[in-house]
Amino acid sequence: MVDTGVLSHYFPTMPSIFKRPRSPFYFCSYRAADGRWLKKSTKLTDRRKAFEFATNLEKATGLARRGTLTTSQARKLFNEILEMAGDDPLDDYTVKGWFTEWIEGKKASHATATAERYRKPLSDFLVHLGDRADLPLTAATPKDVRKFRDEQRKAGRAAATTNFAHKAVASVFAAAERQGYIRANPARAVDFLPVHAERVEKGTFSPSEVASLASAASPDWKGVILLGYFTGLRLADCLSLTWGNVDLQGRMLKITPRKTIRTGKTLLIPMHPDIEDFLLTHPAGKRDSDPLFPSVCKLGVGGNRGASRTFQGIMKKAGLVSGTLRDAAGKAGRKVAERSFHSLRHSFVSALSTAGIAVELRQKLAGHASEQQNLHYTHPEIAALRAAIDKLPRLDTKP
Secondary structure (H helix, E strand, C coil): CCCHHHHHHHCCCCCEEEECCCCCCEEEEEECCCCCEEEEECCCCCHHHHHHHHHHHHHHHHHHHCCCCCHHHHHHHHHHHHHHCCCCCCCCCEHHHHHHHHHHHHHHCCCHHHHHHHHHHHHHHHHHHHHHHHCEHHHCCHHHHHHHHHHHHHCCCCHHHHHHHHHHHHHHHHHHHHCCCCCCCHHHHCCCCCCHHHCCCCCCCCHHHHHHHHHHCCHHHHHHHHHHHHHCCCHHHHHCCEHHHEECCCCEEEECCHHHCCCCCCEEEECCHHHHHHHHHCCCCCCCCCECCCCCCCCCCCCCCCHHHHHHHHHHHCCCCCCEEECCCCCCCCCEECCCCCHHHHHHHHHHHHCCCCHHHHHHHHHCCEHHHHCCCCHHHHHHHHHHHHCCCCCCCCC
16 A cells, blocks of 8 residues: 555645546546646556556656756656556666667667767777676766766877777767767767877888789689779678679679778779789679678778788788787787888879879779768769779789
């Protein structure tokens, strides 16, 4: 039974319940936060539960009238009301619970690349919080994010890497803010680190060095290297290509890079004759979904056994050495080599410049015009892009 003595301490008046003709449900009469008396169906047929429903509603509005209703009190009271009405309670996330659900939601929505990229920094943030990760989501503060940022930097991570971790955490809190679980994003109050002082310029490969790399590589890696040099595609995008991305008749590659997968932006890239020759002799897949490079398509980019490290091994086999742009600093610091697979992208732009391609065309080719933009190109403009690619000299990759 309800303790009316305790309730009278909170409320000068008590809520009441009643029935209306032809309705199986009890209705309640209660005083709202602005002092008005309101009537509402409890959607309950049990008299005791209906009175408890009305009592919780009155208690919440009474606290709101006096300005003492907290978020946790409101959530608790309304969860009790919802449960009595047979509805699901409001979600009451901990920091760890929300971060876990966000990652799973990304995987379910096919944004698996984003989920995988964000998994490590988000896990690092939860480890940084320690026991605080089990507190309600609303307990996270800008101080938590700032200390995490500074901890990442102190461990030796580059400013750009630290900013990415900060961005990942901010994205998860932003989703909670949009859905009403928190009032403000605590990461938004924390500044990103300046990165201009740390920017390093990658070296490039000469055409003869690219030929040496291709000759020293396995058949699949040869194709990956040719694509990196003649299209400027990033390593992860080269590894993930399928036969559905290839249009041999139109001499084009059609791809949605990982960096634009959220927007669904599809790119059309003219095919250099060396790539065309390679693909014409490369074992074809039976379906569009078959990987273009089966032996390397499942490699991750990073790690001791990842594609970046494998490429360094190919460089060594080809007799090419790479200096160091930045030594590792701290426990989590990363050594930055002067030349890596990404240098092929820089080499692509450099080769276009050497071939006398105008800066406007170089920008379009290096940035890869979107399919939507290409649809607005005239035939002469498309021909100009293809002619620019064809001006790049062919490589001598014969043993």
